[in-house]
Structures are given as C-alpha cells and as structure tokens.
Amino acid sequence: MTYHLRIADIPCSERPRERLMAVGAKNLATAELLAILLGTGQGKGKLSAVGLGHHILQELSQHRRDPLDILRDISPHELMSIEGIGPAKATTIIAAVELGKRTFQVRPLERVIIDSPEAAVAALSHDLMWERREHFAAVFLDSQYRLLGTKVITIGTATETLVEPAEIFRETLKQGANALIVAHNHPSGNVQPSQEDLHLTEQLLQGMQLIRIPLIDHLILGEGNHCSLHRTTDLWQRYPQE
Numbered sequence: 001m002t003y004h005l006r007i008a009d010i011p012c013s014e015r016p017r018e019r020l021m022a023v024g025a026k027n028l029a030t031a032e033l034l035a036i037l038l039g040t041g042q043g044k045g046k047l048s049a050v051g052l053g054h055h056i057l058q059e060l061s062q063h064r065r066d067p068l069d070i071l072r073d074i075s076p077h078e079l080m081s082i083e084g085i086g087p088a089k090a091t092t093i094i095a096a097v098e099l100g101k102r103t104f105q106v107r108p109l110e111r112v113i114i115d116s117p118e119a120a121v122a123a124l125s126h127d128l129m130w131e132r133r134e135h136f137a138a139v140f141l142d143s144q145y146r147l148l149g150t151k152v153i154t155i156g157t158a159t160e161t162l163v164e165p166a167e168i169f170r171e172t173l174k175q176g177a178n179a180l181i182v183a184h185n186h187p188s189g190n191v192q193p194s195q196e197d198l199h200l201t202e203q204l205l206q207g208m209q210l211i212r213i214p215l216i217d218h219l220i221l222g223e224g225n226h227c228s229l230h231r232t233t234d235l236w237q238r239y240p241q242e
Helices: 016-023 030-038 049-061 067-071 076-080 087-102 117-128 165-174 195-211
Strands: 135-141 147-155 179-185 215-222 225-228
Touching: 016 030, 030 049, 030 087, 049 067, 076 087, 087 117, 117 135, 117 147, 117 179, 117 215, 117 225, 135 165, 147 165, 165 179, 165 195, 179 195, 195 215
Parallel strands: 179 215
Antiparallel strands: 135 147, 135 179, 215 225
16 A cells, blocks of 8 residues: 555644644645544555545545435444455444534423524434435424424335325324424435425315424425525415414
8 A cells, every 4th residue: 555644743733633723624625534534644655644534535436426425324344354454444434424413413301492493404414414215303392482393204215205194184183293393304315495395385274284284394305405495485474473
C-alpha cells in the first residue's frame, strides 16, 4: 500500500482536529471527519487516518452511490471488508453515524410541545429521514400539542408506501390523541408531494373532520430535508380543522 504521511507529520494548521477547532466541523471534508474518528496514522507502509478516510470513500463510491448514503445503512461486516478497517474502526464509524441520526430525535418522555413542522420532523427523523424504504408514521398530540408518542404505521417499498386512512383513524383514537400529524419519507430525497400524497392528505383531512380531531400537518422527509403540506398547499383552507 502507498505510504502516506502520519497526522503527526502534517503541519498543525492542516491537521483535521486542529482544523475542526479553527473552522468548525461543517467546513471539513468528509475524509477529514473520518480521519478524526479513525485516529492517528500508523506508520510506514500503512495509510494515515486522512489517507484511510479517502480510501474508505473511494471504496464506497465504487457502488455508484454517494458514499455517505451507503454509510447511513452499512453494517460492521461490510465496513470490515475494506482493507485497513477492523472491528474497532468499523464500530467507531457506525456509532458516529447512529449518533448523528439520533441528534434529530426528540425523546417522547420530555413531552415537548410540537408547535412547528421542524419540531415534528425532529420527533420523527430517526424513524423516517434516512430509511431506504418508504415509512408512514404518525405523531400523536394532546390538547396542548404536547407529544404523546410517535408510531410507524406502515412500511412500503423504495418508491411507495401503502396506508389506509381508516388505519390512521383507528390508531389516533386508540392513542387517545387530541391532534395528529402524519408524515412519510421519500428515499429519493425529493420531498415534493406526489399526486398520491395530496390525495391521501385530502382523504385524511375529510376523515378527521368527521371524528373531530384536527390533522395539523402532513410532512414529507428525506435526506435531511422536509416539506410541510400545510405550508405549501391550500388543502387546510379547503378542509378546515378544529
């Protein structure tokens, strides 16, 4: 394997850890972030942490997908198939990815108030945002819009999820909710609603009028983004909720 300089041999101003302190994590390259997780270089004949970070990304890019997209769902054994990655490094990377996912998650026991689409996205992101198949979920709220809990109602395919409005109505009543937000993910990352999404939302708004429990929003999540149908459509004007 080609020899690369150890991190100790790199000028301080160019080392990943020092650069993170100086310019912030968001300004580091992905390989530099991986280097911080992987530690210092090993010595002659072995890649430095920075070199190993580049090596990992190159290996993952052979799948013709974004390497970060693959990292979100990769297993320890798949990572360990890359030369230079053993159990310690593989588990460190996967733990960091999982921790990143959980930063979006709101703990239900905190009974936070869900007063915006962003707050609902935080409550649902761990279950929906990075999934490779479509998941349809609900956020159940009390009369003061405090979080009662969340639940994935159905899991579909990579391109569609199958959910019946009646199933959502039953679950809402079962949970004793006073208000509801529904959401699903688009694995493609395109969070614009489809005609099917709009039609389902219309059905839900009509049904929630009948059972007198307001549907607050229908959210679409994907690849770190989200779309609020309440904000971007006129459906709530056409079907007012209590």
